[in-house]
Amino acid sequence: MYAFCNFVIPMRKTHITIHDIARELNVSASTVSRALQDHPRISEPTREAVKRVAAKYNYQPNVVASSLRKGSSKTVGVIVPRINRNFFSKVIGGMEELLAASGYHLMICQTHEKLGNEVSAIQTLVNARVDAVMLSISMETFNYEHIRSLPERGIRLFFFDRAAGDIQTGSVVVDDRLGAYLSVLHLLEQGYRKIMHIAGADRINIYKKRKQGYLQAMHEAGIEVPSSWIMERNQVQEGGESAFSSSIKIKPEAFFCAGDFAALGVMQAARKAGLNVPRDLGITGFANEPFTAFIEPSLTTVDQRGAEMGSMVAGMFLKCEEEDTTSDTCEQKVLEPELIIRDSSVIHK
Amino acid sequence: MYAFCNFVIPMRKTHITIHDIARELNVSASTVSRALQDHPRISEPTREAVKRVAAKYNYQPNVVASSLRKGSSKTVGVIVPRINRNFFSKVIGGMEELLAASGYHLMICQTHEKLGNEVSAIQTLVNARVDAVMLSISMETFNYEHIRSLPERGIRLFFFDRAAGDIQTGSVVVDDRLGAYLSVLHLLEQGYRKIMHIAGADRINIYKKRKQGYLQAMHEAGIEVPSSWIMERNQVQEGGESAFSSSIKIKPEAFFCAGDFAALGVMQAARKAGLNVPRDLGITGFANEPFTAFIEPSLTTVDQRGAEMGSMVAGMFLKCEEEDTTSDTCEQKVLEPELIIRDSSVIHK
DNA sequence: AAACATTGTGCAATCGATTGTACGCTTTTT
DNA sequence: AAAAAGCGTACAATCGATTGCACAATGTTT
Numbered sequence: 232m233y234a235f236c237n238f239v240i241p242m243r244k245t246h247i248t249i250h251d252i253a254r255e256l257n258v259s260a261s262t263v264s265r266a267l268q269d270h271p272r273i274s275e276p277t278r279e280a281v282k283r284v285a286a287k288y289n290y291q292p293n294v295v296a297s298s299l300r301k302g303s304s305k306t307v308g309v310i311v312p313r314i315n316r317n318f319f320s321k322v323i324g325g326m327e328e329l330l331a332a333s334g335y336h337l338m339i340c341q342t343h344e345k346l347g348n349e350v351s352a353i354q355t356l357v358n359a360r361v362d363a364v365m366l367s368i369s370m371e372t373f374n375y376e377h378i379r380s381l382p383e384r385g386i387r388l389f390f391f392d393r394a395a396g397d398i399q400t401g402s403v404v405v406d407d408r409l410g411a412y413l414s415v416l417h418l419l420e421q422g423y424r425k426i427m428h429i430a431g432a433d434r435i436n437i438y439k440k441r442k443q444g445y446l447q448a449m450h451e452a453g454i455e456v457p458s459s460w461i462m463e464r465n466q467v468q469e470g471g472e473s474a475f476s477s478s479i480k481i482k483p484e485a486f487f488c489a490g491d492f493a494a495l496g497v498m499q500a501a502r503k504a505g506l507n508v509p510r511d512l513g514i515t516g517f518a519n520e521p522f523t524a525f526i527e528p529s530l531t532t533v534d535q536r537g538a539e540m541g542s543m544v545a546g547m548f549l550k551c552e553e554e555d556t557t558s559d560t561c562e563q564k565v566l567e568p569e570l571i572i573r574d575s576s577v578i579h580k
Numbered sequence: 581m582y583a584f585c586n587f588v589i590p591m592r593k594t595h596i597t598i599h600d601i602a603r604e605l606n607v608s609a610s611t612v613s614r615a616l617q618d619h620p621r622i623s624e625p626t627r628e629a630v631k632r633v634a635a636k637y638n639y640q641p642n643v644v645a646s647s648l649r650k651g652s653s654k655t656v657g658v659i660v661p662r663i664n665r666n667f668f669s670k671v672i673g674g675m676e677e678l679l680a681a682s683g684y685h686l687m688i689c690q691t692h693e694k695l696g697n698e699v700s701a702i703q704t705l706v707n708a709r710v711d712a713v714m715l716s717i718s719m720e721t722f723n724y725e726h727i728r729s730l731p732e733r734g735i736r737l738f739f740f741d742r743a744a745g746d747i748q749t750g751s752v753v754v755d756d757r758l759g760a761y762l763s764v765l766h767l768l769e770q771g772y773r774k775i776m777h778i779a780g781a782d783r784i785n786i787y788k789k790r791k792q793g794y795l796q797a798m799h800e801a802g803i804e805v806p807s808s809w810i811m812e813r814n815q816v817q818e819g820g821e822s823a824f825s826s827s828i829k830i831k832p833e834a835f836f837c838a839g840d841f842a843a844l845g846v847m848q849a850a851r852k853a854g855l856n857v858p859r860d861l862g863i864t865g866f867a868n869e870p871f872t873a874f875i876e877p878s879l880t881t882v883d884q885r886g887a888e889m890g891s892m893v894a895g896m897f898l899k900c901e902e903e904d905t906t907s908d909t910c911e912q913k914v915l916e917p918e919l920i921i922r923d924s925s926v927i928h929k
Numbered sequence: 930a931a932a933c934a935t936t937g938t939g940c941a942a943t944c945g946a947t948t949g950t951a952c953g954c955t956t957t958t959t
Numbered sequence: 960a961a962a963a964a965g966c967g968t969a970c971a972a973t974c975g976a977t978t979g980c981a982c983a984a985t986g987t988t989t
Contacts (some may be wrong), residue, residue: 246733248975259939264976274937289729294707295647296975299944304644306708314672314688320664327690336704339663339688341676355685358643359655360595380638384595495874522871525844597945608969613946623967645945648974934987943977951970958963 308356325541346371363387387558401561410568411444423485471496485513528574657705674890695720712736736907750910759882759917760793772834820845834862877923
């Protein structure tokens with residue numbers, strides 16, 4: 232057994248612990264622990280000696296042990312539909328910036344819009360004893376039992392962008408209705424009247440809100456919207472293409488799309504059909520995906536201010552930590568989206 | 581103090597532990613632990629009783645405690661320059677798929693190409709006692725001390741896409757030289773001769789390889805490449821624009837760009853200058869960012885097979901875990917990139 | 930000078946799960 | 960029938976850091 236150990240030790244070199252430091256200085260481990268935390272009852276010489284030895288061996292505290300004892304892991308779980316959506320990676324960036332500065336790290340999970348993945352991600356994060364979960368619910372999520380289990384277990388919960396309506400907790404969302412309203416208002420100002428809407432699934436709150444904004448703007452402009460002007464499609468390229476082709480006989484003047492990818496689909500289908508965008512057809516999207524700036528013509532869209540959203544959610548959490556309050560006392564904030572006007576909707580005279 | 585506790589207890593409801601289960605069944609905690617792990621020495625009735633009670637209370641093992649005892653956290657750290665680059669999010673997706681199936685979770689850190697962030701990310705992951713670190717080094721990383729500390733502490737290390745050349749460990753990279761070679765070969769086949777290269781910083785390995793591939797293809801075609809044909813630029817839009825404008829008097833026939841964003845810059849500048857792409861100027865990029873398929877004309881580029889890369893790295897790690905070997909015994913795999921031919925480089929006759 | 934306050938440190942319990950060893954009981958072997 | 964083997968469970972130590980309490984040594988008050 233000893234001989235075997237000789238092979239194992241060099242490969243799994245053990246980390247330095249406070250006990251190693253304590254032994255070297257002939258003090259107790261508790262003194263080392265306190266010295267490293269600048270506890271006032273530790274004398275200046277001892278504190279310095281401890282820190283010197285710790286630095287010498289590049290001591291790294293074992294956060295696993297510390298988490299276990301303190302019941303806090305200094306880790307925050309983030310659950311997003313997918314990280315490669317520009318908006319979500321912006322949000323994560325915003326969170327990371329604030330949280331890293333306060334010594335927290337992020338554990339990021341993707342649901343790919345599947346409820347099953349969301350449930351298991353929450354389980355994972357509970358097991359890891361994260362201090363909080365930042366969640367943007369998946370499109371399949373209509374049952375909230377798994378989400379409710381978080382506050383029940385003392386884990387703070389915050390929603391961003393997509394909230395589960397009836398759970399009372401801190402959240403930051405963007406005013407989707409307003410974003411849609413501004414976008415459609417802009418199309419109206421450009422002279423487009425027969426504006427159709429490629430909507431997302433109505434059971435998804437954000438899409439419902441976008442539709443409401445569309446209807447409000449049209450209503451205020453005194454335009455009656457027949458139900459055929461609203462087409463529910465998956466917010467992907469094919470959705471836009473299919474919507475365009477089934478709308479041809481209505482001869483729409485513009486499209487307000489609930490997502491950038493659908494808008495892209497419309498644009499490509501329209502150009503293939505020989506239409507000039509924006510002259511023959513105005514198009515606006517939603518989300519400000521990076522490609523919207525690069526395509527020809529560039530796409531008017533709505534920015535959801537992901538980075539700010541991320542840092543606001545992180546800020547809420549840090550405030551809770553500081554004041555030792557639960558997340559259900561936090562506010563529900565609503566950010567104003569920003570309309571980015573580009574070429575796909577502006578008629579040059 | 582007691583009164584205060586009354587307020588605190590309902591908010592921080594304690595998690596169920598094996599001791600709670602043990603008490604309810606009048607067995608010891610070790611029996612519960614073994615029963616849950618299907619240890620053969622636990623009798624069938626006991627095992628079932630334990631599992632029933634565990635399910636009743638929705639018991640979730642505390643992985644923090646388990647990690648501390650077992651010295652393994654079932655967590656893998658991933659360090660990437662930025663998660664919103666399509667390639668990296670694909671890699672992460674590929675890793676996640678395999679690792680989640682084996683019960684591992686991911687801790688994702690971004691360096692934003694800064695060495696300082698890389699150092700602190702590694703520190704974070706060491707503290708969290710991750711079982712392995714998957715690393716794609718930042719552009720600023722030329723000192724590898726912080727990276728070497730990982731295997732020294734018994735943490736497995738794997739590189740993907742960008743490896744630190746002199747560290748012996750498992751890695752999966754794409755053959756950048758070959759990708760560049762194929763891309764330039766394709767331009768040559770299309771009849772372009774005066775092909776310029778917008779290179780990345782030469783001290784970055786991937787960019788150096790891409791330049792080598794370019795030179796090899798040109799050389800084999802018998803074309804002498806004056807140094808003015810190679811322009812080193814940041815691989816962003818502005819880099820491409822600036823390269824284009826300073827190349828005008830050379831009258832290039834095509835550009836092979838080391839990145840998609842630089843290619844985009846070239847394309848936009850060229851069109852602004854009244855050139856037709858691909859007729860007057862062929863353009864190819866590198867990375868297969870999603871926007872490359874949407875722009876007009878669509879951009880020929882090289883796909884780095886991120887998802888496969890991610891799952892290969894994850895597979896290497898799982899194999900190490902299974903066989904209990906260190907990561908320095910693993911192979912250095914090289915993936916063949918795929919040339920995606922689109923409109924920006926194909927001259928229709 | 931006795932009583933008290935302050936300072937610096939160590940002891941030991943704790944967080945929750947894991948695991949080597951021991952022990953009592955039953956079954957099998959000789 | 961005695962010895963050996965197998966089974967099922969409990970005990971206690973362990974992972975590393977934290978923290979309430981105890982206690983000795985020193986300083987301050989009356």
